Amino acid sequence: MAESGRDNIILIDDLYFTRGQKPIFNGLDIAFQRGKITAVMGPSGTGKTTLLRLITGQLVPERGKILVDGQDITKLKRNELYVLRKRFGMLFQNGALLTDLSVFENVAFPLREHTKLPERLIKHIVLTKLHAVGLRGAADLSPSELSGGMARRVALARAMVMDPDILIYDEPFTGLDPISLGVVLRLIKRLNDSLGITSIVVSHDVEETSSIADESYLISEGRVVASGTPSELRTHGNAVVQQFLSGMADGPVPFHYPGRDYRDQLLDRDET
């Protein structure tokens, strides 16, 4: 549980979630502080993206609470959930731009759906957001004409067009060239500093994430194994934390997927 005295905007309490037969979370507790950048890190397959889908109400947990400003998201009706989602912005790993709309229309999409603003104002807002991500000149391009890094920046412009309270980034650094990575990194930091947006960064890129995060959580096997500032994590005694941060191939998180004995399998011996 998170300690008291903190201003938490999202509180995850004793969360259990199973996919098929496989338990993803068993008793997960995380607190996201208002106005801070919180990183959620962990090896691939630990359910980081699943966690984001739970926070945004796209999945429902078996047990536990997910409180957003005191409102339990797991108990909301569809309409209430949609109202709450207007406070969220999310950057998907692949951008998830609408392929039948231009870059401009993609960024304008939430405004057109939720507001009745005059066209001139929509144009003004969209161009401002595109300018912030350096892609004002690409407004007329279609998503298929963008590189991976550009698509993610457009998606970022779209995520912040409604001025959300909480911005969620799903693996924002994966597959980016060093220039695009630097741009995205600075943008996340700047949005957080200048607008006070609460940012949740889900990633397994330790260096980049640690450089901007105020607080980090490391998840493994369905639970938080360590939390604290990036420097606190670096000196953490837990073996999983050290394996993850130093990038060792084998350790508490095994290199090999569980299976039959190597020698038996090669010699085609039946399992006994």
Next chain:
Amino acid sequence: MNRLFADLWYAFRNFLETFGAMQLFLLRILAYSPKTLITRFRLIAHEIYAIGAMSLVIILICGLFVGMVLGLQGYDTLSQFGAEEGLGTAVALSLLKELGPVLTALLFAGRAGTALAAEIGLMRATDQLSAMELMAVDPIRRVVVPHFLGGVISLPLLTAIFNMVALFGAYIIGVSWMGVDSGAFWSQMRPYVEVADVMEGVVKSIVFGVAVSVLAVFEGYNAFPTAEGVSRATTRTVVISAIVVLILDFMITAILI
């Protein structure tokens, strides 16, 4: 034997679950449809263009050749009884009541149904539908309902065009090639082709439009988010649509005849 029984039971339960889920999906679509028709007609018009207008070529070509075949076969049969003049009536009745709605629905499932399923399935696979949900936009209202209504409006219109072109095809063969009297070709239709016959075709094309469109959007929306999942959704759309159209055709004919 037990295994076979268990497999059959599993398949039957699976079928019932999917069938039930599709009914609920259709109910949700129908509940949103009136408002969407009024407030989002631009989206629907775009779909009518993409689904309907873009299917015109296949409908025109197929319609013409189906009509020409009917002209040849009809003339060959009728001339044995010396009743060639009834060619127009025979062709018109078979087209309006049966062949027009059924063949157009099958062509529509192949051309537009697959496109609908693939488009929505790819939106699912590339997280576009999830992104909409997170932007507090209901993808059913924004994507599924306009696509569905586009299909439902397009199919009866395409059926009318198919019938018209097919009748023209039969006319070319019967009158220009086989020498049936032009006046007789048209005038014989008047006493024998009634409004009820036309309405039977209209009812069928609307029912087929609803069935094929809901199947396509349901398969696309629930596609497994992988390349294989989308391809399976498009295949299922064509196969199930063909079966459903023919079953519904029998049921409607049995009721209306």
